[in-house]
Amino acid sequence: MAIRLFQNLALKVVSRPAQVEQGTAAIPVRLAFVTPPTFAAGTPAQVDIDAEQHTNVVLVPSSAIAREGEETAVFIVMGDTAHRRPVQIGLDDGTDAEIVSGVKAGEMVIVQGQAGLPDGAKITMEAEEDEDNAAPDEKKNDAKGTEKK
Numbered sequence: 542m543a544i545r546l547f548q549n550l551a552l553k554v555v556s557r558p559a560q561v562e563q564g565t566a567a568i569p570v571r572l573a574f575v576t577p578p579t580f581a582a583g584t585p586a587q588v589d590i591d592a593e594q595h596t597n598v599v600l601v602p603s604s605a606i607a608r609e610g611e612e613t614a615v616f617i618v619m620g621d622t623a624h625r626r627p628v629q630i631g632l633d634d635g636t637d638a639e640i641v642s643g644v645k646a647g648e649m650v651i652v653q654g655q656a657g658l659p660d661g662a663k664i665t666m667e668a669e670e671d672e673d674n675a676a677p678d679e680k681k682n683d684a685k686g687t688e689k690k
Contacts, residue, residue, distance in 0.1 A: 551575040552588070595632060599640040605652045606630065606638055615644060616651040616658060618666070623651055625660035 556571040572588070580586075606628070607614045613630050616623040628643030644650065651658070658664075 550578055593632065595639055598631065599644050599646050600637045601640055601644065601650050602652050603633055603635055603638045605650050605655070606633075607655055615640075616655045617644065618649040618651060618664065621663050621665070623655070623658055623660070623662045623664045625658075 551574070552572045553575055554570060555573045558568055561568050601615060605615050607616065607625070612627060614625050614627045617626050618624075626643050629641040631639030631641045633639065651664070
């Protein structure tokens with residue numbers, strides 16, 4: 542298990558319980574620095590633990606996910622048309638969601654304005670204000686759905 546602090550200091554698990562107590566969502570874990578830091582005693586630290594990590598996956602903003610009951614979908618842009626595509630979600634950290642199936646890398650996904658958008662709706666794309674001044678490699682491949690009437 543890799544654990545990193547704000548200064549990218551490596552930690553290792555020193556002790557943990559053999560099992561989680563039933564009815565609780567927390568367990569006591571004792572950590573130690575791999576290399577001793579120069580922090581003063583009592584210095585507060587925030588630790589983020591990546592319990593699972595996937596590489597080479599398709600990510601979309603979590604806000605792009607449309608949910609209807611148990612079904613999840615995204616809207617893909619094809620020309621000037623929005624197409625609703627069912628997807629299977631993997632890891633979701635609240636900011637980005639892993640797409641296990643349903644979207645391929647490079648496909649343009651509608652990230653704003655898709656609520657209530659019908660499948661096959663004609664759309665227009667708006668560039669984000671910040672994108673106009675961004676370098677070409679910094680521009681996002683995102684679209685905002687606005688139905689044409």
